[in-house]
Amino acid sequence: MSSAVTAAYLGPANSYTHQAALALLPSSLTRPTTTLIPYTSIAAAYESRETYAVLPLENTIFGVVQETLGCLLSSEGEGDDEDEDEKKGARWRIVQTFDKRVEHCLVVSSSCSDEQLDKIAWVASHEQALGQCAKFIKQRLPCAQLVKTPSTAQAAEALALLSSRQKLRQQQQQQNDTTTISYPSSSAHPAHPVCSENNGQSADEAEDELEIIPKQLQALPGAAICSEAAVEGLEGLRITRKGVQDVAGEFLVLEACKGTAANSDRS
Ligand SMILES: O=C(O)C(=O)Cc1ccccc1
Structure with a gap:
């Protein structure tokens, strides 16, 4: 056999x-x-x-x-x-x-418009990709702190997870803002659907994935550098620039x- x-x-x-x-x-x-x-x-x-x-x-x-x-x-x-x-x-x-x-793309949360790119506080990718795109990052993401991740695709996954958490937090905030008076005290808030939009990962896997992004940056707008394929199947992300850098x-x-x-x- x-x-x-x-x-x-x-x-x-x-x-x-x-x-x-x-x-x-x-x-x-x-x-x-x-x-x-x-x-x-x-x-x-x-x-x-x-x-x-x-x-x-x-x-x-x-x-x-x-x-x-x-x-x-x-x-x-x-x-x-x-x-x-x-x-x-x-x-x-x-x-x-x-x-x-290798063709790198700049990926951001779907809620981040092109006009908001200069607000990006961090950009995550494999060290190699960050080095390859250094000029672009300096020009287009002047405030961004570089975050090295074990691979380019892990950077995209972490960004997707953080984007979905931010979206969830915003939705909860909106619900709280509009419904605070009508909630009875026993069920004061809607159920907390932690990681309900986590691109198919378990909560533990999601936590592991997030460890690669420093805690103090997680609530700030971020970006990832990865391939177009790495974004496929991940919700809440969009490619804002293709071919940021082409290398062999x-x-x-x-x-x-x-x-x-x-x-x-x-x-
Ligand atoms: O394979 C990956 O996605 C990597 O992170 C390694 C890498 C980084 C940049 C170019 C080629 C491979």
Whole structure:
């Protein structure tokens, strides 16, 4: 019986790394049944026991992805020579690199108009994307504090969650303003539908997602830099600028050295 082939990637779904993984796997390298497994950071994907790992490596504007480089340097002996790697007990060997165009979008809450862009207090994305769009951010979002997130798609998810919470708070405020006199004391306020519009996440998942945005910024208007695909399926967001920056990105496919894949400790 053939065992399942799995590939770790820097998630969540629709991160650039996911798009690269979809383009790469399955391929002649792997079997057609490869299942892609999202991990919440480059390090977690690297430390996973999947058969393959797809990681961002570098791009034309901002250079090498430091976290990926750090992972590669932390384990000696990974290279082209499989026998040598196995003798040294290496976990991965590089089997392919892959170039993919990366097109960043500026995403804001649907309630934020273009005229309000200069009020944006923070902009979240992967360090690489923030670096690639530094000029644009400085020009168009002069007041924005940079918030580094584990991936571009996680920035979009956190922004969607915060936007839905803000919307909810505004609705509750409006209800309170118009109905304070008519509520009996036992049910003084409408039920508090925490995370009722949370893009399909559980409350715990939503809390984890929000930890990546500093608490003091969460109530302020924010933005995310990510791909167009990362916004699909997320409510309450709109793309205000496409092609903020186009760069060529390079991604890496690692294959587990024999006997080291276990599919056991994914997040
Ligand atoms: O895959 C992602 O979404 C990332 O956050 C990594 C990244 C960031 C910028 C360009 C390419 C990949």
